[in-house]
Amino acid sequence: MNRVNPTQVAILTSFVMAVIISCLECLLIYISGTTLPFYYHLIVFFMVFLVSAVTFRVLYGKYIFSNLFQIYKHILILKHPNEPVRAYEEKERDITSEINRILEDWSNESREEIDQLKQVEIYRREFLSNVSHELKTPIFSVQGYVHTLIDGGIDDQEVNMLYLNKASKSIDRLISMVDDLESISKLEAGELMVEMRTFDLTDLIRDVVESLELQAKEKKSAVVMNVDMEKPQYVYGDRDLIRQVVVNLLVNSIKYGKEGGKTEIRYADGGDKVIVDIEDNGIGIAKHHLPRLFERFYRVDKSRSREQGGTGLGLAIVKHIIEAHHQYISVNSELGKGTTFSFSVKKSK
Ligand code: ADP
Secondary structure, rough: OOOOOHHHHHHHHHHHHHOOOHHHHHHHHHHHHOHHHHOHHHHHHHHHHHHHHHHHHHHHHHHHHHHHHHHHHHHHHHHHOOOOOOOOOOOOHHHHHHHHHHHHHHHHHHHHHHHHHHHHHHHHHHHHHHHHHHHHHHHHHHHHHHHHHHHHHHHOOOOHHHHHHHHHHOOOOOHHHHHHHHHHHHHHHHOOOOOOOOHHHHHHHHHHHHHHHHHHHOOOOOEEOOOOOOOOOEEEOHHHHHHHHHHHHHHHHHHHOOOOOOOEEEEEEEEEEEEEEEEEOOOOOHHHHHHHOOOOOOOOOOHHHHHHHHHHHHOOOHHHHHHHHHOOEHHHHHHHHOOEEEEEEOOOO
């Protein structure tokens, strides 16, 4: 709808007023029996119209402006409570357009804020229900073993050590879950400080491979570094966080690898980045799972993940770390054939 301004209102009111006054004037002159030339009536009409148009325009302007200024002031006080409201000159700009603009901006901002708050609320609810669900399993199993031991199992030489070992494994799982939860909440809240520095990526990966030797041996699998071990590969990033990325990906390749399987680590040149490929010939992942793989608590095979002591948070942590470095990670997989994770790290200058 077109907005009407004070000038238009003043013209319309003055026109109506001039018509009424001219009619009254004609009536009075007719009753008094006098006859006057037609231009006399026209002059009266235009005089009344002109004087009232100017008067109405000034009065309307002042009235509307003072009322709108109050609204404008209150909106600004609500929007910026700590800023003084500057005086608004009537002739400066059209105050109605200004109010419209402020309200439009404000409603857009509020809509965005409400959407964000809704997202945070959904995320919070989901997160809480996932966490409690994930924690329940190991807690209940510890409770079960401990109760069985209290109820006499402790004296049964056949099962006491077995149950204690199982309870201890569940406690280990609880600890790794709490550690992962701590990392992910710090990463998601943006609280984790990324301490960028130059380090040798080859040295870091060699170190991780050595630390996982025992785990790989248990699975009779091999982790092979297909890179020039003599040549350092200097990169720029947070060494501890990148170490966590390599650990999570290599542990997964062993966990979800076949008995006697193989994991290969390679570098590719990506200009100012190094692309690290971690390829296994394990169970692989069906294509439809890939888009959701980096989500918190997303697992392809829940029971296999739990059996392997997985928390469902490893890849979500990896993705957050890579994003905190402004780099990328991708996955390629074929069911039954194997999986390749590729991530980039900035080269050191
Ligand atoms: P989890 O603690 O369950 O291992 P992750 O976030 O590390 O959680 O991985 C999510 C899921 O992705 C795993 O449950 C597993 O199903 C699948 N996955 C991850 N890495 C591999 C891999 N190398 N090969 C096959 N499946 C994998």
